[in-house]
Amino acid sequence: MRRRTAWWRAAVVGAVLSTVGTLPTSGATAAAGVLVGSPTYGAGTSARGDSAFAHDDSTFAYDEDDRPVDGAATTADATALKPGETYRSSIRRNATLYYRVELDTTSTAYVPVTAVPPAEAKVAATDGIKVSVQNAAGAPCSLTSAGFGAGLSPRPVTALGMRETSRASCRAGGTYYVRVERRDATGSGSDAWGLELAPVTEPPPARTGPTKAPEVWNSASPEAVTGEPRRRDGGAGFATARTLGQGVWRTGIAPGQTLFYRVPVDWGQQLYATAELDGSSADGGYVSGALGLSVYNPVRADVDDVARSYSGRPTAAAVDPLPPVAYRNRYTVIDKVRTMRFAGGYYLVVHLNGQMADTFGQGPHGLTLRVRVSGTAQAAPGYSGRSAPRGLFEVTDQDRAAGAAGAAPDGAPGDDSGAMKALAVGGIGTGTALLVVLLVWTVTARRRASAQMRVSAQKPTA
Structure with missing residues (x-):
């Protein structure tokens, strides 16, 4: 990052x-x-x-500054991630791993996870990863997934876990868990996929502004750039x-x-x-x-x-x-x-x-x-x-x-x-x-x- x-x-x-x-x-x-x-x-x-x-x-x-970190099978053993740092890990077939992050009561947190299968891996359209952020009680704050699609071509795919304070169950400060699940129905056997995690925090604005997205914007395709x-x-x-x-x-x-x-x-x-x-x-x-x-x-x-x-x-x-x-x-x-x-x-x-x-x-x-x-x-x-x-x-x-x-x-x-x-x-x-x-x-x-x-x-x- x-x-x-x-x-x-x-x-x-x-x-x-x-x-x-x-x-x-x-x-x-x-x-x-x-x-x-x-x-x-x-x-x-x-x-x-x-x-x-x-x-x-x-x-x-x-x-090059990635810190090596092991994901844990349970939240009790989850290794801490620090926002602003990047980490390198790995995940095996059909595994679910946990990491933890300490958050305050005001910041929005983002935890992107990039999965990197081996170049020779065989993948299905539904293969990929699921990433969620959960509060200390296990209630989800977000859930996203990323897969390889119909092209069936192994490549780096990224899914984002997120914690927004607008959700009541995710408003408190303290420990949150990042859950990473590998989906691999027919893929590369026991081969591990590499992971890169890059947690980020975004502070709130100093002043409250509009809380409604713009309804009108220029959605026309421009002329192609030439030169x-x-x-x-x-x-x-x-x-x-x-x-x-x-x-x-x-x-x-x-x-x-x-x-x-x-x-x-x-x-x-x-x-x-x-x-x-x-x-x-x-x-x-x-x-x-x-x-x-x-x-x-x-x-x-x-x-x-x-x-x-x-x-x-x-x-x-x-x-x-x-x-x-x-x-x-x-x-x-x-x-x-x-x-x-x-x-x-x-x-x-x-x-x-x-x-x-x-x-x-x-x-x-x-x-x-x-x-x-x-x-x-x-x-x-x-x-x-x-x-x-x-x-x-x-x-x-x-x-x-x-x-x-x-x-x-x-x-x-x-x-x-x-x-x-x-x-x-x-x-x-x-x-x-x-x-x-x-x-x-x-x-x-x-x-x-x-x-x-x-x-x-x-x-x-x-």
Whole structure:
């Protein structure tokens, strides 16, 4: 849940570009451009998946600061979770686990749980997890579920447990329990699924405002965002989600892969998003639920999701128009409205069905994201305290800069070849460009190695 946006990269790249923008292009810079230039994106891939795209084979990137924790079979043994921290756990087939969290009398609490099955797992449409928050007496405060759907493709799925003080039985301060149930009728046998838990608390507003959701808002689909696509590879988890602003973004995605992006959306603004999968040169074939696009809010609540089948032709998945972000959106029963309840980083999660490999090749396949953030940012409602983690429900100038640059979180994988090409074409000599590239590669490699060591040390035992 922490915001590791590499805003400083956007600032440095912007400063360098402004410095070299007036320099003449030379033969040396052209040679540097060949070395560090971004790859060429074709209209599609071959039946065997030949492509210019690179991709990460990992199924999910856990937060490098995740604390290992074991779920308990009973509430009596439940391990405590602290809001603002993130945790890594695991759950076996048909198991039910408990965790506990201490809450005050005023804050709203959110406990998103992401389940990560093995990449080779066999899943049914109804498989997934159920997450609930219960008071000390066992009365439920919320109950949600997340499953794999008709596409039958294993991937990270997230369900949210929530405690709101508007419910009388969940108003008192004290101990609450997070119940996580795995549903796996036919799946991966005794193999454990990974879990990531990220509890959050939201303080109440300092002053009471309207307690009714807006009844009228612009629900018309806007014109598609146009312009030259910019290369931006996605992250493999919420913690490594690449920050995007408005624009057209280009990457590649392999069958079975899930990409995570983060879009800063301020109070009063609306988010629109479309994912477009390139056509294929393969003859015939059809994959149900091939391309999935989901939107999650800053506490990882599912806002909206859509899946599209694929027959080799260019295919687009667009989420329904979403209302402007407003605190009082929570006072409705319409899910896609009530989940647009605070500002912050909204996640775009794109999944390509693993069954695509059998018919249309291993890929990666060309993917285009069109993102629009419309509306003028408005003042925040004025919270009476701080969220945990701090600053979760706000959009900063650093967020906006990172979104414009398509920045990757510190230490996370991300392709900055477009920026490197701009440096080369702008007039930096071959030697200077090489030094810049080597410096970026060295720093990135060290961070990835450090993060991998931490993840390996924290890997839960099944």
